[in-house]
Amino acid sequence: MTVRVHNFCAGPCTLPLEVLEEAEKEFVDYQGAGMSLIEMSHRGKHYDAVHKETTDLALDVYGAPDDFAVLFIQGGATLQFAMVPMNLLKPGRRAAYVNSGSWAKGAITDAKPYGDIYIAWDGADCNYTRMPRSEEIELSDNTRYLHITSNETIGGIRFPQWPEVSVPLVADMSSDYMSRSIPWERFDIVYGGVQKNLGPSGMAMVFIRKSILEETNRDIGRYLRFDVHNDKESLFNTPPVFTIYIVGKVLKWMKRKGGLSVIEGEAAEKAGLLYRVIDESDEYYRCPVDPVCRSHMNVVFRLPSEDLEAKFLSEAAAANFVNLKGHRSVGGCRASIYNAMPKGSVAALAEFMDSFRGSN
Numbered sequence: 001m002t003v004r005v006h007n008f009c010a011g012p013c014t015l016p017l018e019v020l021e022e023a024e025k026e027f028v029d030y031q032g033a034g035m036s037l038i039e040m041s042h043r044g045k046h047y048d049a050v051h052k053e054t055t056d057l058a059l060d061v062y063g064a065p066d067d068f069a070v071l072f073i074q075g076g077a078t079l080q081f082a083m084v085p086m087n088l089l090k091p092g093r094r095a096a097y098v099n100s101g102s103w104a105k106g107a108i109t110d111a112k113p114y115g116d117i118y119i120a121w122d123g124a125d126c127n128y129t130r131m132p133r134s135e136e137i138e139l140s141d142n143t144r145y146l147h148i149t150s151n152e153t154i155g156g157i158r159f160p161q162w163p164e165v166s167v168p169l170v171a172d173m174s175s176d177y178m179s180r181s182i183p184w185e186r187f188d189i190v191y192g193g194v195q196k197n198l199g200p201s202g203m204a205m206v207f208i209r210k211s212i213l214e215e216t217n218r219d220i221g222r223y224l225r226f227d228v229h230n231d232k233e234s235l236f237n238t239p240p241v242f243t244i245y246i247v248g249k250v251l252k253w254m255k256r257k258g259g260l261s262v263i264e265g266e267a268a269e270k271a272g273l274l275y276r277v278i279d280e281s282d283e284y285y286r287c288p289v290d291p292v293c294r295s296h297m298n299v300v301f302r303l304p305s306e307d308l309e310a311k312f313l314s315e316a317a318a319a320n321f322v323n324l325k326g327h328r329s330v331g332g333c334r335a336s337i338y339n340a341m342p343k344g345s346v347a348a349l350a351e352f353m354d355s356f357r358g359s360n
């Protein structure tokens, strides 16, 4: 029998077991075609059905309004760091960025070559332990958009409330993608790598307000243009067929579970199990994050010493709780508990943490 560990990896990460098993069954001979889906033309009837279904499901499951399109673009979230300003910024317009930590810094660095970028709120002053409230975000004239990172995967912080500001929002939602509902009217673009909540790595899913496609820049390479991807319905070149196929299956799994609101409720419950252990540990476990901004996807915590952290990680791994080491830039521990992480695995980890504290 296959043994599955409790995998708390920050991404790529745990996917729904039933999706993996379905894909395994279909892998060698896709629907009687005598070949695998990854061996056939992306212009043929089998893949065409997969592509359309995943597109429709993405819009449906996320509750995107009619004036949004969804695009599948290779290069992960990182390519979007550059593509967004390349497409949206024009001479005389500026872009505002919330600097909330490691991933926001990536977006800022990659936007700088393409226009006038400024920091509208800087989390450096609080060591990136919280997100700004709307009234703390300082916008200047001629700002085209405000870029936010909805959840900082490394720092373990999230926006508890979506910012309400006078300009459209653009958000990197990679690490809490489709785990919570969003006020679409505030956004022009929502993007994220799919390798946490939705499927294999290497692709971004980009929700874009269709009306802004009339004004996006045209003087860039074709693959970099949002309007080209939209006109070609994400089939401008050979798409990552396997990734799109798995994302479609994960979206169907989300629907079967009851959709976004059920997923959102479960995420709060699962995160609550771990934060409770931390809060009731008499400061044995410490979460460095402002409690209001604690992530529901990436729970970061420290133990009393680095030696105890090493012991914790090693005993946890021996008990099948793997990938709990914090990011190398910050140390400590991190449990990533994305949509497909079973509640039972989180409850088991909470129990393990309690018992480790008892004996150490």
Ligand SMILES: Cc1ncc(COP(=O)(O)O)c(C=O)c1O
Residues within 6 Å of the ligand: 011, 075, 076, 077, 078, 079, 103, 149, 151, 152, 153, 172, 173, 174, 175, 192, 193, 194, 195, 202, 203
């Ligand atoms: C919040 C956030 N943004 C961007 C990225 C980069 O994503 P990708 O590897 O798909 O480029 C990550 C990856 O972990 C992330 O967590």
